[in-house]
Amino acid sequence: MRILLVDDDQALIDVLSRTLVQQNYAIDVATDGEQGWIYGSTYTYDLFILDWSLPQLDGISLCQRFRQHDINTPIILLTSRHGSQNKIKGLNAGADDYICKPFDVEELTARIRALLRRSSCDLLPVLKWGDLKFDTSSGQVSYQGKIIELTGKEYRLLELFLRHNQTLLSIADIIESLWSSMEYPAEATVRSHIRRLRQKLKLAGLPEDIITTLRGQGYCLKSLPSKRQNNLSVEPPDKQQQHLTALTAIWEKHQPKRQQQLASLSQTLESLKLGQLNPSDRLSAIVIAHSLAGNLGQFGLRQASKIAKDIEQLLQNNLLDNPEEIRQLAAKLADLKVKLHSKANINQQIAAQLSEQSPLLLLIIYNQS
Structure with a gap:
């Protein structure tokens, strides 16, 4: 999942960036509205987080510009302006959610997950492939109850494959989804991450390689050998x-x-x-x-x-x-x-x-x- 954060408060940027990266989101940061417009209209994002009071172009105007250009990416508006009229103004400008400062960062991340789920019907908190369990809320991956330690990129790779079950993903698709616009990984780097992910899943005891390589085309998740269902559970650990x-x-x-x-x-x-x-x-x-x-x-x-x-x-x-x-x-x-x-x-x-x-x-x- 890729998020664009547009805010000019460096302390808040540090807090949010650290928290969101820890939760395995790819983050791009813009510090004024015009820069936010350039990023948002150039690259593909799953979510925009916009501050109301921005230099160059305020958050309300930026939100309106995105909607006027048929960019329908979900938007969360951050502001110090309280009151129902301000909230109405933000929502009428095209924002999908509105949160007043100061706010609890964990509340914001919960709203992010809820908004992403509303915008895509398959965004379940817990995904499964057989006995492989992927809990996006707690950040844990396990096989038959045993925790599998993954790096951030490996975690996001696995999530990408699970969410796009049996969909062919090219190297370009993977880079677009998992790396920020400031990162330029070589194709060999992406293949290396996939190789290490496969190795860790095999060491955890998975009986087969769940990721199929289609030479010259990309990768996709194998179909399950028998019918399985996704379940919802697991309480996030105390952090x-x-x-x-x-x-x-x-x-x-x-x-x-x-x-x-x-x-x-x-x-x-x-x-x-x-x-x-x-x-x-x-x-x-x-x-x-x-x-x-x-x-x-x-x-x-x-x-x-x-x-x-x-x-x-x-x-x-x-x-x-x-x-x-x-x-x-x-x-x-x-x-x-x-x-x-x-x-x-x-x-x-x-x-x-x-x-x-x-x-x-x-x-x-x-x-x-």
């Missing part, structure tokens, strides 16, 4: 600690940028106190506060996210004529700096966010699948 480690690492990676954003807001405050804030600097500060609100909420820092939203709202007012609101802005900014100062406190909040969302994860996934 909370893995997500916590990844999120804290990404938090640390982008800490210098957050410090720079806080410094810019401090400079804006000083300019306000002196009555020297020009409109362009004020607009930049609003954008920074908006970005911080969404970013902090994404990491589960709800109080800090709320403070950033309050700062954004204050900056949208005419503060030059309101000393009281300038004092409120100063207090909010000081409070935000305190909230983000303690590394131990940050880690606890991220862990708490994961813990709180874990029960919701199971409910969302299995309700929508």
Whole structure:
């Protein structure tokens, strides 16, 4: 499965890319709407994930452009804009789903799976070929109950064959489905992955090679020697600690940028106190506060996210004529700096966010699948 992510928030890109690649999706990333249009109109994707607020071309306009050009790929719209009217606007623009920031990344991946299932009737959570079991929810492949360890590419190769049962897949078809547009594998590389997949399946005990080679044409999955049925089951394993480690690492990676954003807001405050804030600097500060609100909420820092939203709202007012609101802005900014100062406190909040969302994860996934 191949996904195009269009977003200009690098921290969010890192979180989503890591999570989606771990779940064996091929990811292309565009950081503005026009670049997203070039990717989306040039390559074939199974899903688009678009942020509403994009440079060059906003997510709503990009969504409309895709639909106007008869590109019917499913679209999930990400936004910090809450309220039913904004949701209606996004859906009317052609989006298939709409999720507000901050959101739980696992909820997003559950929605991705549900949306892909709705767009293709054969997207079952668990696939089978005889006693070979492929669980897309848990990421496990097993034969007669024994787990088979596969690399990401081997996993996606097997899924591709199982989902396109007895369909002839050329090397070009496989590359198009499993590699991003920035990767250019040689045909020998693809054959090497298929060879290793066959070897691992044989070592696991499969009595025959389930992948047929049609020389000069491609590959296809053999038909079962007897009638089998796909079944649905298996609860995903708990990956909370893995997500916590990844999120804290990404938090640390982008800490210098957050410090720079806080410094810019401090400079804006000083300019306000002196009555020297020009409109362009004020607009930049609003954008920074908006970005911080969404970013902090994404990491589960709800109080800090709320403070950033309050700062954004204050900056949208005419503060030059309101000393009281300038004092409120100063207090909010000081409070935000305190909230983000303690590394131990940050880690606890991220862990708490994961813990709180874990029960919701199971409910969302299995309700929508």
